[in-house]
Amino acid sequence: MKSDKKARLERAGWRVGDAADFLGLSAEERGFVDLKLALATGVRQLRERQGLTQAALAKQLRSSQSRVAKMEAADASVSLDLMMRSLLSIGATPRDIAKLIRKAEAA
Amino acid sequence: MKSDKKARLERAGWRVGDAADFLGLSAEERGFVDLKLALATGVRQLRERQGLTQAALAKQLRSSQSRVAKMEAADASVSLDLMMRSLLSIGATPRDIAKLIRKAEAA
DNA sequence: CGACGCTATGTCATATTGGACATACGTGCC
């Protein structure tokens, strides 16, 4: 992992480098954040494709602009639940979501 | 939606039939629970395929048997995050997960 | 240079989800 990426993850609240895993995240943690990154990207793409601002999407989700921003940044404070709901709300089908997830392969 | 399914969902804590949507969930809510159901099924399948009990998987996840049970029942109190982490921990690849999600099409 | 529109980041209090535990349910076995 590149150290700048690591730094970003740490700032975002991921526990990185806890004794046991001296370099990088454990395999699952890593898979998990890759997954989140893929979905985050998907949210941004879909949103932009629809010409929505973060604020507009937030309203549609009854959430707030800041949550949407964090979501698109795959911030550690946003759950997969919110991402999935967003994707669905923005018109993604399970098939679209599956496609995004496949992009998390070997990240 | 079949009424027995609706009843199960209600028992599991989903808000069903709140005034506005007099029959069934809103489109996204519905898509969302279908997604959870698909992943829940996946967790159970993978677990059983590995000959693990719920308690054994719980241990591996540093969780508890009851959470695993609720997870496999797609209980409203379990997040997608936990399901995804479980799937990854149990050896599912993004590709496997994508496959599960595609099964949530038109549920 | 503002001023505007959009996005990023930080912080709160409240709400939701977490593990743990108890206990019920089901099934097979003696």
Next chain:
DNA sequence: GGCACGTATGTCCAATATGACATAGCGTCG
């Protein structure tokens, strides 16, 4: 019947995610 094993369900309270808000960055237009 009683017992062991696995699963289901319900309730605690600790931990985490939530929306809201403030505010900072960043282009672009005038």
